[in-house]
Amino acid sequence: MDSYDICLWRPLPLNQEITPSSSLPTVSPQTEDIETKGVPVTPPNEIDYSYKLSAPSELTPPGSVTPQESASTEGSVCGEDSASSDDSASTAPSEDGALAEPEIAVELKPETETPEPAKPEREIPEVVVGAPEPATVAVQIRAPEVYDAFAPAATRLRHMIKNSSHIIKCPGVYDGLSARVAIQVGFEGMYMTGAGTTASRLGQADLGIAQLHDMRTNAEMIANLRPDGPPLIADMDTGYGGPIVIAKAVQQYHLAGVAAFHIEDQVIQKRCGHLSGKEVVDVETYIQRIKACKVAASQLRSDIIVIARTDALQSRGYDECIERLRRARDEGADMGILEGVQTKEQAAQAVKDLAPWPLCYNSVENGHSPLITAQEAQEMGYRVIIFSFASIAPAYVAIKSTFEWLKEMGTTGSSVTPKTIFNVCGLSESMVIDEASGGTAFSKGV
């Protein structure tokens, strides 16, 4: 028994103030170590991939096309470039959704200047948190500026949660392209939605159909697009089994490079948290799940962040949810999610009731919860906000309206070039690698 008692590893807790001595050491990449003679290579996080962030003024509000509007707008093609579309297509909403098409200007020369780490375009204003004392402390922690791009994503996310005064906004991504767009736009973190993974990989509804293999392979691909990029929070549903399977799931997510995951208390035959008729397991079974996560993470010496989610609101009420989350917290869960909150007041109350334990808000627009913006969630004291449907919903709208147009007109009317997509998906990264390796794959252009 003793040999299994290896829970000595204690990752940095998220609900305690950190001191400089517990901060990550800053690693300055040794450029000369990775420079080969005659083939100048910059460290991975210093390569100029020549991506340009869109200016906020160029952005079209993503909510500007609702599924209803799209269905009823004959001939409109979501995601088309009106400037270069033909007459009929020019009625369509502006191109690339919210994205200005990046000019591909592949720079194969080594950088002369060290690039700034991606920063949000607009500073998020400092907020005064209206929560009671402990929550205020948890939210206002400002640790020293330490950020190591080479640290595991889990470690980086832990430090981001501890060290930033603003809420970490994570768009839901469900495949490589949506994740690439999140990286291109410059998000600090990403969220792999189980609903979106199930819909896109399996063509199925969020009913517990996706299994560990489906989820892990998707998460692994997304997390490794840019290992030094935005940390990935991934859905782990119910953990896909009992404690042994859950421990395997944690191991697989850890090895996949996932920074954080949430595990819930629904029965294995679960459903989306924003559907009615959810059933939850008893508290002891839920706590077993959390313990299994912590044992596995501990064995792996992993910083992976365990987010305990409860779906008990519908069937057991608010107080039992808070009790479940408290128990999960006491078992070492790093963060909590109260799924499907019914009112803004309830969302704010949960932060207060669980303070200083950090909470993540799951924003499912048009789901069972009220619309809460990132700013509002920040003011309530939430530390992370995930927007589960942020890519799958607009993708559906765009694909459907384009297909309707194609069916009618015999052409998509699209102005997006193949290169636009390839650029987002790392064309220039591949070119840099080829050039630096002495390859000539792109010597005649691309």
Ligand SMILES: C[C@](O)(C(=O)O)[C@H](CC(=O)O)C(=O)O
């Ligand atoms: C967060 C979630 O687990 C997801 O898979 O994205 C879903 C989102 C949804 O299906 O509405 C959930 O909230 O259960």
